[in-house]
Amino acid sequence: MNTTSTSTSTFDISPNGLLFNFAKGHPEEFSQTLNSTPSEEAYRILDSLPTLVRVEVLAFSARLWAMKYIQSKPADDIADWMNRGSIDTVIRLARRIPEDVRKEVVEKIKDGKKVRAIQRYVRFAKNTxxxxxxxxxxxxxxxxxxxxxxxxxxxxxxxxxxxxxxxxxxxxxxxxxxxxxxxxxxxxxxxxxxxxxxxxxxxxxxxxxxxxxxxxxxxxxxxxxx
Known part of the structure; x- marks a missing residue:
């Protein structure tokens, strides 16, 4: 019996595609749509997006959902996202990086302003x-x-x-x-x-x-x- 399989092949991820334009133009709304999509399918869509667009979407995603995705990626890839994103995006993304890899990622960031911005977040006193x-x-x-x-x-x-x-x-x-x-x-x-x-x-x-x-x-x- 034939069944319908859902994958990114059913979506147009091309630069002129509807999905791409939605993600690029409205990353916050797009992230909310992904958060309600089955994880494996949502992660395939994320992987298919250009890095800058993917980073913007992740920065607005629900923390627990984003952390599960980020945990599956090498620290070098995460650092590359941080190097490419704006300071505002990087600060939001830093809150979604698992604590055990955050330090390693920060050490790989080239922009001193981004590093200082992240450190202002991660250096809060205990019990805050x-x-x-x-x-x-x-x-x-x-x-x-x-x-x-x-x-x-x-x-x-x-x-x-x-x-x-x-x-x-x-x-x-x-x-x-x-x-x-x-x-x-x-x-x-x-x-x-x-x-x-x-x-x-x-x-x-x-x-x-x-x-x-x-x-x-x-x-x-x-x-x-x-």
Missing amino acids: VATVADKDFVSFREDETCSSVIRQLRELELEESENVLILSLDERVLGLVDETKLIRSGKHEPIKSCVLRTALLPANAPIQAVIEFIVLTVYPSLIEVV
């Missing part, structure tokens, strides 16, 4: 928000809709019991998600309206300033909300 954000928190940008956040939280695997942070557009911590506000929110309401703590928390804020909030104990009740 930035030191745990990659590993222990799920984060959402303030302009994401509540319905989108709920859908993504419902898709978390049960073992991914984490804290949920709301980040400003420049990725500073605004606060945690307020469960009650989220459940009562409108479908298209931005998630920033559901901040549990309204005081702006910079990345170097003490972790103690953030009230812990566990997804696992709360979000099964949201299954009928969206």
Whole structure:
């Protein structure tokens, strides 16, 4: 029996193709599409994109998703991405590089400004928000809709019991998600309206300033909300 196989051959990755133009012109939106695509297929699409476009897409991808892809690549390749990307892109990408390879990659970056920018991120004092954000928190940008956040939280695997942070557009911590506000929110309401703590928390804020909030104990009740 013949079955339909999905692969990058079904997509036009050529410089004039629709997929290429979407990825190049709208890397953030394209990354959201990839995040909801089966991993193997999404990774094949990423591999088919030119390096600069791939880096821009990765810089906007969900951290855990991007980290799984980056972990499969040699440090030399990752360093090449960092050398090619803009400083803003490099800073975002650095947050998605597994900690055990980040140091090796930084040593291979040729641009001193990029290195210093990354070091400002990775040298946060212990017990600050930035030191745990990659590993222990799920984060959402303030302009994401509540319905989108709920859908993504419902898709978390049960073992991914984490804290949920709301980040400003420049990725500073605004606060945690307020469960009650989220459940009562409108479908298209931005998630920033559901901040549990309204005081702006910079990345170097003490972790103690953030009230812990566990997804696992709360979000099964949201299954009928969206």
